Amino acid sequence: MRPKRKRLMFVLSxxxxxxxAVALVLAAFEDNxxxxxxxxxxxxxxxxxxxxxxxxxxxxxxxxxKSDDGLTTLFRVTDLSNAVPVTYTGILPDLxxxxxxxxxxxxxxxxxxxxxxxxxxxxxxxxxxxxxVEALKKxxxxxxxxE
Amino acid sequence: xxxELGHFAIILALAVxxxxxxxxxxxxxxxxxxxxxIAQPAAIVQFALIALAFGALTHAFVTxxxxxxxxxxxSHTDKPMLYKISGVWGNHEGSLLLWVLILAAFGMGVAVxxxxxxxxxxxxxxxxxxxxxVGFLLLLVFLSNPFARIDPAPLQGNGLNPLLQDPGLAFHPxxxxxxxxxxSIAFSFAVAALIEGKVDAAxxxxxxxxxxxxxxxxxxxIVMGSWWAYYExxxxxxxxxxxVENASFMPWLLGTALLHSAIVVxxxxxxxxxxxxxxxxxxSFSLLGTFIVRxxxxxxxxxxxxxxxxxxxxxxxxxxxxxGSLALYAxxxxxxxxxxxxxxxxxxxxxxxxxxxxxxxxxxxxxGTLYPLFLDAVTGEKVTVGPPFFHATFVxxxxxxxxxxxxxxxxxxxxxxxxxxxxxxxxxxxxxxxVTLVTLYLAGVKDVLAVLGMAIATWxxxxxxxxxxxxxxxxxxxxxxxxxxxxxMPRSAWGAAIAHAGMGVAILGMTGSLAWxxxxxxxxxxxDRIEVAGYEVxxxxxxxxxxxxxxxxxxxxxxxxxxxxxxxxxxxxxxxxNPPMVTTEAAIRPRNFGDLYxxxxxxxxxxxxxxxxxxxPMINWLWIGSLMMxxxxxxxxxxxxxxxGAPARKRAARTTPxxxxxxxx
Numbered sequence: 146m147r148p149k150r151k152r153l154m155f156v157l158s159x160x161x162x163x164x165x166a167v168a169l170v171l172a173a174f175e176d177n178x179x180x181x182x183x184x185x186x187x188x189x190x191x192x193x194x195x196x197x198x199x200x201x202x203x204x205x206x207x208x209x210x211k212s213d214d215g216l217t218t219l220f221r222v223t224d225l226s227n228a229v230p231v232t233y234t235g236i237l238p239d240l241x242x243x244x245x246x247x248x249x250x251x252x253x254x255x256x257x258x259x260x261x262x263x264x265x266x267x268x269x270x271x272x273x274x275x276x277x278v279e280a281l282k283k284x285x286x287x288x289x290x291x292e
Numbered sequence: 293x294x295x296e297l298g299h300f301a302i303i304l305a306l307a308v309x310x311x312x313x314x315x316x317x318x319x320x321x322x323x324x325x326x327x328x329x330i331a332q333p334a335a336i337v338q339f340a341l342i343a344l345a346f347g348a349l350t351h352a353f354v355t356x357x358x359x360x361x362x363x364x365x366x367s368h369t370d371k372p373m374l375y376k377i378s379g380v381w382g383n384h385e386g387s388l389l390l391w392v393l394i395l396a397a398f399g400m401g402v403a404v405x406x407x408x409x410x411x412x413x414x415x416x417x418x419x420x421x422x423x424x425x426v427g428f429l430l431l432l433v434f435l436s437n438p439f440a441r442i443d444p445a446p447l448q449g450n451g452l453n454p455l456l457q458d459p460g461l462a463f464h465p466x467x468x469x470x471x472x473x474x475x476s477i478a479f480s481f482a483v484a485a486l487i488e489g490k491v492d493a494a495x496x497x498x499x500x501x502x503x504x505x506x507x508x509x510x511x512x513x514i515v516m517g518s519w520w521a522y523y524e525x526x527x528x529x530x531x532x533x534x535x536v537e538n539a540s541f542m543p544w545l546l547g548t549a550l551l552h553s554a555i556v557v558x559x560x561x562x563x564x565x566x567x568x569x570x571x572x573x574x575x576s577f578s579l580l581g582t583f584i585v586r587x588x589x590x591x592x593x594x595x596x597x598x599x600x601x602x603x604x605x606x607x608x609x610x611x612x613x614x615x616g617s618l619a620l621y622a623x624x625x626x627x628x629x630x631x632x633x634x635x636x637x638x639x640x641x642x643x644x645x646x647x648x649x650x651x652x653x654x655x656x657x658x659x660g661t662l663y664p665l666f667l668d669a670v671t672g673e674k675v676t677v678g679p680p681f682f683h684a685t686f687v688x689x690x691x692x693x694x695x696x697x698x699x700x701x702x703x704x705x706x707x708x709x710x711x712x713x714x715x716x717x718x719x720x721x722x723x724x725x726x727v728t729l730v731t732l733y734l735a736g737v738k739d740v741l742a743v744l745g746m747a748i749a750t751w752x753x754x755x756x757x758x759x760x761x762x763x764x765x766x767x768x769x770x771x772x773x774x775x776x777x778x779x780x781m782p783r784s785a786w787g788a789a790i791a792h793a794g795m796g797v798a799i800l801g802m803t804g805s806l807a808w809x810x811x812x813x814x815x816x817x818x819x820d821r822i823e824v825a826g827y828e829v830x831x832x833x834x835x836x837x838x839x840x841x842x843x844x845x846x847x848x849x850x851x852x853x854x855x856x857x858x859x860x861x862x863x864x865x866x867x868x869x870n871p872p873m874v875t876t877e878a879a880i881r882p883r884n885f886g887d888l889y890x891x892x893x894x895x896x897x898x899x900x901x902x903x904x905x906x907x908x909p910m911i912n913w914l915w916i917g918s919l920m921m922x923x924x925x926x927x928x929x930x931x932x933x934x935x936x937g938a939p940a941r942k943r944a945a946r947t948t949p950x951x952x953x954x955x956x957x
Binding site for chain 1: 633636644645648649652653655656659660663673674675676677678680681684685688689813814815891893894896900902904
């Protein structure tokens with residue numbers, strides 16, 4: 146009887162630890178999933194102001210402006226049907242330029258400007274983030290091959 | 293010609309591996325010694341053939357033979373020699389070849405060193421290792437031929453991604469693979485034991501050193517990758533919870549659990565079926581990691597050119613290998629006899645808790661890594677699971693683990709007295725309270741994780757010191773006596789103490805760099821000065837510079853402390869021509885175990901440059917602590933009880949001279 150009860154205890158403690166892990170995961174999923182949206186999605190859905198998400202598309206031609214302090218950059222991210230203004234303070238990735246694919250992460254401000262706290266660095270000139278490809282396909286502006 | 297030789301060698305290796313994986317299994321089952329005897333020579337021949345192929349590919353890279361497609365795609369005559377060589381495994385085909393090379397080397401290791409294993413067990417282990425080899429060689433030969441030719445041969449190659457042209461990264465993959473593939477031996481032993489229907493202390497005595505060697509290599513590999521990210525990616529992050537990092541971290545976590553549960557099997561003959569399951573899972577996660585990195589389901593620097601056929605093949609192989617071994621486990625595990633019993637509060641109990649928490653932590657990392665893929669496949673919705681998720685799930689599971697980590701090694705086997713053990717850790721407890729209070733005073737209450745991190749680090753480091761102090765009875769007996777005890781102390785106990793203390797030291801570095809980092813981001817003109825964490829940093833402008841295969845814009849910063857010049861820092865922005873890419877090269881200077889970290893960005897058009905300067909206090913403890921963990925692994929590996937064959941040697945010692953140390957792996 147004793148060994149059996151002991152084994153039961155180990156099984157129970159194992160389930161308890163796994164239970165805690167599951168609870169932690171569920172609680173974390175609630176707050177920490179970061180969804181991807183294209184500019185069209187931003188207009189189509191109403192995204193709450195405090196919700197963090199990723200915005201991706203192309204940097205619109207002739208949209209980059211530097212602020213006076215030289216560190217804040219304003220630009221527009223477009224999927225060629227809609228465009229969202231983005232502001233970012235910091236050093237931009239080496240290959241950030243107009244017409245390039247970009248993924249930014251941040252929150253939407255009440256005035257509709259997306260405040261990015263990171264602009265994802267892409268290290269390859271030919272690289273297009275898959276999310277951006279997806280967004281362009283959705284808006285019908287994708288020119289590349291079918292992947 | 294040499295390329296064709298290499299190609300031919302891998303095809304032959306596939307044939308040999310197929311023989312090695314089948315006939316000896318039949319031989320061991322049906323008791324046909326002629327078939328069993330094939331295993332050993334086959335393992336050696338398979339290794340020799342793959343080594344030949346690897347040599348052929350290396351030759352093609354070193355001589356820049358651009359008629360080989362792989363060399364043309366990944367190399368360039370201007371590339372320094374080190375990166376020509378590391379270019380061999382800097383691509384999908386070549387790294388796969390390295391992977392099967394290591395796999396075959398481990399198989400040969402068992403064939404050559406395993407003379408003291410029960411013959412049938414050895415035959416089966418080598419055979420299973422051969423079957424794993426077949427899986428990867430099929431992929432290599434049919435879907436990823438590293439020796440494919442192009443005609444006509446181009447005059448110049450495409451070059452290697454400049455981010456990968458880095459000494460830290462040159463050896464990151466080989467270590468990682470040594471770790472990943474090293475777990476294949478534990479897997480083969482587990483599967484062989486299931487076929488055999490027997491797991492005992494001798495089995496664990498074999499599995500432990502191999503696992504330890506693999507774990508040590510994996511630790512070094514992960515740290516190298518992390519260090520690379522720290523200095524190469526330009527903002528000084530060292531862990532991103534990127535799926536590719538997680539892919540290597542999950543086998544590490546499970547390998548750590550396996551390492552500890554195998555101790556229980558060896559010493560106490562308990563937890564047998566559990567350890568077999570862990571061995572299967574650890575290697576399964578290594579395979580899963582390979583799938584994540586190579587199938588192209590993810591995009592990152594690590595993801596090699598994607599080919600859907602490879603992804604499908606690896607997935608299929610994954611299902612067969614993992615599904616097959618788990619089915620075998622479900623079928624055979626109930627026949628393995630249960631082991632000895634022990635009280636919940638005991639060394640075994642602590643190790644069970646270690647295992648539970650590590651497995652649960654692995655599960656959270658697994659969910660966080662795979663959920664986005666799953667969601668994308670099912671609903672097409674794109675999500676990312678970032679660091680906050682892992683901070684909220686992984687960290688809370690680690691805290692109790694780390695707390696127990698200092699107590700476990702001091703508990704006796706079978707039954708322990710918790711109050712007594714904690715009593716012996718009094719000094720560690722006092723030190724922890726003091727450090728906690730000091731941190732609270734300096735950092736304040738709002739920085740809960742910083743306080744917790746400092747407390748846990750102190751607890752672990754002091755716990756390891758107390759453990760050694762107790763074992764050597766230092767300060768409580770004569771110095772000579774303590775010395776004698778220290779030299780007689782088993783190396784595995786030293787190794788455990790060093791590795792556990794290393795974990796504490798690493799946490800010190802993590803805590804310091806996360807909690808007290810300062811970042812200064814500004815436009816600076818030549819002559820401008822700013823203050824960073826007590827240092828005066830002066831910007832002297834940007835000059836053009838030339839490297840071997842790139843052009844650079846090099847900024848210069850002079851760092852003053854109390855008016856004295858202490859450092860000159862020169863970060864660069866490098867522009868590579870082949871392939872056309874721009875990279876940021878940070879300037880990093882260690883100061884008091886912290887780092888000053890400077891990056892120069894683009895010009896603002898009228899003489900100013902965007903600059904970013906960080907002070908990362910204590911960060912170097914992270915690297916020191918991680919290396920201590922690896923050193924702990926090596927020290928433990930040098931324990932003579934771990935040396936392959938130690939138990940058998942006692943019997944054989946009368947006739948054969950003692951083998952030299954370090955033959956374990």
